[in-house]
Amino acid sequence: MDLNELKIAGVVEESIVDGKGLRFTIFTQGCPHRCEGCHNPHTHDFSGGETVAIHSLLTKIVDNPLLRGVTFSGGEPFCQAKPLALLAKLVHARKLDVTVYTGYTLEELDSMHDEAVDELLAATDVLIDGKFILAERDLRLPFRGSRNQRMIDMQKTREAGKVILMKE
Numbered sequence: 001m002d003l004n005e006l007k008i009a010g011v012v013e014e015s016i017v018d019g020k021g022l023r024f025t026i027f028t029q030g031c032p033h034r035c036e037g038c039h040n041p042h043t044h045d046f047s048g049g050e051t052v053a054i055h056s057l058l059t060k061i062v063d064n065p066l067l068r069g070v071t072f073s074g075g076e077p078f079c080q081a082k083p084l085a086l087l088a089k090l091v092h093a094r095k096l097d098v099t100v101y102t103g104y105t106l107e108e109l110d111s112m113h114d115e116a117v118d119e120l121l122a123a124t125d126v127l128i129d130g131k132f133i134l135a136e137r138d139l140r141l142p143f144r145g146s147r148n149q150r151m152i153d154m155q156k157t158r159e160a161g162k163v164i165l166m167k168e
Helices: 056-064 077-093 106-111 113-120 154-160
Strands: 005-015 023-029 050-053 068-071 097-103 127-129 150-155
Touching: 005 056, 005 077, 023 056, 023 077, 050 056, 056 077, 068 077, 077 097, 077 113, 106 113, 106 127, 150 154
Parallel strands: 023 068, 068 097, 097 127
Antiparallel strands: 005 023, 005 050, 127 150
16 A cells, blocks of 8 residues: 555544544554454454545545544554654644544554654654553543543653643
């Protein structure tokens, strides 16, 4: 697949449940985690979904002046880190923020020592990390499904050199 393309399960052009503010949410296709009780099990199969050009997604994003930002969900976005990092940079150039959901923890992502993963992390404003754990499901949590998942302020985390959680 071309680095200017993504394999996606779909998009929600206006979401208020995938991060703060009105968001354009991209659901990537393919996930190695396969969490029990996953909200998006149709995104697990790496051979499913459709291939789209990131510039066609960007066109839809910039057409909506009400958006606060873009959310990458899944599936597992870090399985397509390189094209998502490029899209995130293009989104930032339009003064929008980027939220990324991942089944990995930030510590697991850091330990991968993968250039594409590092690029996507560097372009992420809010990281919601950790696998969904059915036994820790809590519907009262903002923007996440289980108590083990963290909402990480990535700018403050980079500045402090340690994990800084978002204020709820």
